[in-house]
Amino acid sequence: MGILRKRRGVPFARRAPTESGQDVPIHIAKMTAPHVMWWHSHVQPIIDRDPSRADNGWNWMLYVPFAELGGRVLMRKPVGYTVGLSDPESDRFVPCALVQLLGRVPALDEHDRESVFVWFLSTAPEEALTSIEDNRISKDQIPRRLGTIALDVAVTHSLNERRFGRTALYADERGGDVLLQWYRRRGMTVLPDEDKLPRGPRRLLKPSDGRYCYYTVPAAIEASKELDSLR
Amino acid sequence: MPTPTTAFADAAAKYGNVDAQDIEAVQNWFTEVLPTLPPEVIEQVLHDLLERDGEIPERAVIPVYPKRAPLPSLGSSPHVDAPFFAEPWSRLLRSIASRLRKPR
Numbered sequence: 001m002g003i004l005r006k007r008r009g010v011p012f013a014r015r016a017p018t019e020s021g022q023d024v025p026i027h028i029a030k031m032t033a034p035h036v037m038w039w040h041s042h043v044q045p046i047i048d049r050d051p052s053r054a055d056n057g058w059n060w061m062l063y064v065p066f067a068e069l070g071g072r073v074l075m076r077k078p079v080g081y082t083v084g085l086s087d088p089e090s091d092r093f094v095p096c097a098l099v100q101l102l103g104r105v106p107a108l109d110e111h112d113r114e115s116v117f118v119w120f121l122s123t124a125p126e127e128a129l130t131s132i133e134d135n136r137i138s139k140d141q142i143p144r145r146l147g148t149i150a151l152d153v154a155v156t157h158s159l160n161e162r163r164f165g166r167t168a169l170y171a172d173e174r175g176g177d178v179l180l181q182w183y184r185r186r187g188m189t190v191l192p193d194e195d196k197l198p199r200g201p202r203r204l205l206k207p208s209d210g211r212y213c214y215y216t217v218p219a220a221i222e223a224s225k226e227l228d229s230l231r
Numbered sequence: 232m233p234t235p236t237t238a239f240a241d242a243a244a245k246y247g248n249v250d251a252q253d254i255e256a257v258q259n260w261f262t263e264v265l266p267t268l269p270p271e272v273i274e275q276v277l278h279d280l281l282e283r284d285g286e287i288p289e290r291a292v293i294p295v296y297p298k299r300a301p302l303p304s305l306g307s308s309p310h311v312d313a314p315f316f317a318e319p320w321s322r323l324l325r326s327i328a329s330r331l332r333k334p335r
Contacts, residue, residue, distance in 0.1 A: 009314040014310070044296065059294070082308065092302045092304065093302065
C-alpha cells in the first residue's frame with residue numbers, strides 16, 4: 001500500500017468528523033482571493049482576539065501574494081489550498097482552514113531530495129464558523145480534526161507531486177512545546193538544533209533551532225493512511 | 232512567529248515609498264505593485280522579510296479587516312482532483328461509467 005501510495009498518489013480528504021458523530025462533506029480547493037478576503041474579514045478578527053494562538057496577528061492578504069511571488073522567483077512552486085465546508089444547495093463554500101505551501105524545497109533530512117514546505121497553516125476557531133451571518137453552522141456540525149486535515153493536505157500534495165510525502169515546516173515559537181508535541185504526535189521528526197538546514201536563505205536567516213519538523217517518507221505514508229477513512 | 236506585519240510594512244515603505252502605517256496601501260503594494268518589479272527586487276524583499284522572521288514587532292500595526300466580504304461560492308472552489316489512478320477503484324469505475332453515459 002505504501003508503494004502504491006507513493007507511485008499513484010492519494011485523494012484529498014472529502015469528509016471531516018463532527019461532534020454529532022456524523023461526518024460532514026468537505027472540499028479541498030485551490031486557495032483563491034475570495035477565500036482569503038472572506039477569511040481576513042470574518043475569521044482573522046476572531047483569531048486576533050486570542051493572544052494565545054500562534055496565528056494571532058497573521059495577515060493572509062499579505063502572505064498569499066508574497067508567498068506566490070517569492071516562491072515563483074525562487075522557483076519553489078508555491079501553492080495554496082483552502083479546506084472548506086461545501087453546501088451545494090446554496091452554492092456556498094465556507095473556508096475552515098488555509099494552507100500555504102512551497103512545493104519544491106530541499107528536504108531537511110536528505111538535502112539532495114525535494115520536499116514540500118508548509119509556510120503558513122491556520123484553522124478557523126469554532127466561533128468563526130458558528131457566527132456566520134445567514135449561514136450559521138450548528139456546533140455539532142463543526143468539522144473536527146481541522147489541523148490534522150490541513151497538515152494532511154500538505155502530505156497529500158507531496159505524495160501527488162512526487163515528493164513521496166516529504167513535508168517540512170517550522171513550528172511557530174508562540175506555539176511553544178505544545179505545538180511541537182502536536183507535530184510529534186502526528187508522526188513528524190524534530191530536526192535537532194545542531195543540524196544544518198539545506199543551503200538557501202533560511203540556513204543563514206532562520207537557522208535550525210530545534211523547531212523545524214519534517215516527515216520522513218515512511219512517517220508521511222503512515223500519517224496519510226491514518227486519514228484514509230476520510231478520503 | 233512568522234515575519235511580523237511591521238516587516239511587510241517596512242519593506243513596502245523601503246521599496247515602494249508606501250506609508251508603513253497604512254496597512255491597506257501595504258497590502259495593495261504587495262498585491263499590485265511588487266509583481267511588476269524586477270526579480271532582483273522581489274528577491275531582496277524576500278531576503279528582508281526572512282531576516283525578520285520570528286521578530287517581535289517593536290510597534291503595533293492596527294489591522295484593517297475588509298468589511299463583510301461575501302462567502303466564496305462553491306462553483307468557483309472546485310475540489311482538487313487527485314491523480315487519476317489515486318482514486319479508489321469504485322470511484323474510478325463510477326467516473327468512467329458516468330463519462331460513458333454522457334450523450335455525445
